[in-house]
Amino acid sequence: MKVLLVDDHPLILSALQSIITSLGDNVSVVTASSAREVRQAVVPGHHLDLVLLDLQLGEDNGFELLAELRTTYPALPVVVISASDRTSDVIRVVDMGAMGFVPKRASNDTLIDALRQVLSGGVYVPAMTMGSDRFFVSSTHASSYQPAQQLRHSAIQGGYQTQPSLAQLGLTPRQSDVLKLLLKGQPNKLIARELGLSVETVKDHVAAVLRALGVNSRTQAVIAVSQMLQRQGPSLSVFHAMAA
Known part of the structure; x- marks a missing residue:
């Protein structure tokens, strides 16, 4: 290396x-x-x-x-x-x-x-x-909670972890692929080219990933994933974390 x-x-x-x-x-x-x-x-x-x-x-x-x-x-x-x-x-x-x-x-x-x-x-x-609610924007309506927010809310009520793990987000294999490339800072056009998808399809997948993480921007997504990985262990890769 x-x-x-x-x-x-x-x-x-x-x-x-x-x-x-x-x-x-x-x-x-x-x-x-x-x-x-x-x-x-x-x-x-x-x-x-x-x-x-x-x-x-x-x-x-x-x-x-x-x-x-x-x-x-x-x-x-x-x-x-x-x-x-x-x-x-x-x-x-x-x-x-x-x-x-x-x-x-x-x-x-x-x-x-x-x-x-x-x-x-x-x-x-x-x-x-990290550790700030500003990366997990909760809704004023309980029915509008995103998956990550629901998991986080339940965890807090139960006195356990403050954030869900990557494996708990319920991402599809294709959404996981998009997240891995998003973490590398790649724009939608490059993600689309690498995965053989249309830019519009990539946009849909990115939106789904942001909803699952309970955030509203790519930067917030990167920081949220970093927090999850550090909590799960420094030797755990993002690939293993999402497959666990």
Whole structure:
């Protein structure tokens, strides 16, 4: 596995490189400290499996670089590692298609768990952005509850978990396929192309997935799934979670 680590602080680069290589003997790390070096590292032929990107890169704008990577290399997972832990920044990078956000203040174990979750097909966001009812918009009419909200309501009443698991959502196999691609930040057109469906059919499936999760946007869906995966265990992939 080849990882591109992007940070303009040599000491941080060295520390993160040591942590990342502990993932396994087959892990190699390439470093970059500027947008120019990143562009050189991701050219075709330089196969990469993951990018870890700092948002603060001197004169370069990390958000703009993230947008460029997502547009040019949509299949390349990007995880943001930042000194910031503001909820607005977390939501912004997830909305832009990042597969995770890890604050630099996080422990080494947290970073490793986050990377494993991303590499297994999941997403990771820090706990401080989760556990809020704003990701589960309940209706004022009980008959209008979505499946995830019904499960969550029953769980709370019973004193158990605060959210349903992915396996409890009752997604169809095709909806599960759409969710996996949605988590990768792929737009409807790319999802339709990959699954051999029409864009309108994909829109219907996305709407069904959002209803099942009890959320009203893709970003909220990504954060909700991240919360579920972390509760079920850092080693559990999104594929196994939905099949469990």
